[in-house]
Amino acid sequence: MPEPTSTAAGLSLTALSIALLGPAAGPWALILFAALAGAQWPLSSTATGSRAAGAWLLLRCTLTSLVLTAALSAVLEAQFGWAAGELLAPVAFFVAALGNGWRPVIGALGAAASALLGRAAGSREAGGRDAGGQP
Amino acid sequence: MNTSLILLALHVGLSLGLWYSVFCRAVKSDCTVRADVRAAFVVLGTAALASALAPFLWGLVPSWPVCALLAGFVLVHWVTARHWSNGVPYAFLRNECRPRRRAGDRGCDLAGSER
Numbered sequence: 043m044p045e046p047t048s049t050a051a052g053l054s055l056t057a058l059s060i061a062l063l064g065p066a067a068g069p070w071a072l073i074l075f076a077a078l079a080g081a082q083w084p085l086s087s088t089a090t091g092s093r094a095a096g097a098w099l100l101l102r103c104t105l106t107s108l109v110l111t112a113a114l115s116a117v118l119e120a121q122f123g124w125a126a127g128e129l130l131a132p133v134a135f136f137v138a139a140l141g142n143g144w145r146p147v148i149g150a151l152g153a154a155a156s157a158l159l160g161r162a163a164g165s166r167e168a169g170g171r172d173a174g175g176q177p
Numbered sequence: 178m179n180t181s182l183i184l185l186a187l188h189v190g191l192s193l194g195l196w197y198s199v200f201c202r203a204v205k206s207d208c209t210v211r212a213d214v215r216a217a218f219v220v221l222g223t224a225a226l227a228s229a230l231a232p233f234l235w236g237l238v239p240s241w242p243v244c245a246l247l248a249g250f251v252l253v254h255w256v257t258a259r260h261w262s263n264g265v266p267y268a269f270l271r272n273e274c275r276p277r278r279r280a281g282d283r284g285c286d287l288a289g290s291e292r
Contacts (some may be wrong), residue, residue, distance in 0.1 A: 082203055087207060090207075093201065093204050
């Protein structure tokens, strides 16, 4: 009975699939797997009328994750120094699991940006007042 | 045909079948379903997907016990599919989302005995 671990036959199948699809197939397949796994959460929490609607939601979440994962991983690597290659799967899972919940995230980002802008404008006004005020 | 190739086809087919059954249940689920039930199905679907991709990504060699386990899971899902034919089973719904039963609705046996 073959052992359920990496053996020559298994490795040859993996090598064959990589040879067929190219060296980037591994990371892309990992992102696709994590995205599909994450997209199951919004699928199970959203009322979808039919299997076609469910498949469309799954596809939408997966494609969103495929598009955003590489860029988000690069941003996280630049900000925190975490290796982007190791972040691909968790980031893809998280982005896909967010599903239709992007509106509050974008709203929160907008609120944070407006707060930053307001703070910057306030500090500029305060600086101008200090510079032009009476001694 | 080579035995290992048959096992591989069986392994991938059963894994994809299991994932499809989870997908069908997820389509019928919504926010009225208990979170632990939804999480359990997400974990099962993720495991089924990983099992289907493992021979191609991580060099897993399918074996008979794993295929038998997968077949058992698929069989359980196939047999219990009739409980999902009218939507999510009552026991899987959150308490506040369960439809209220009528006071006189006690089931067929009691209703028949009262007549």
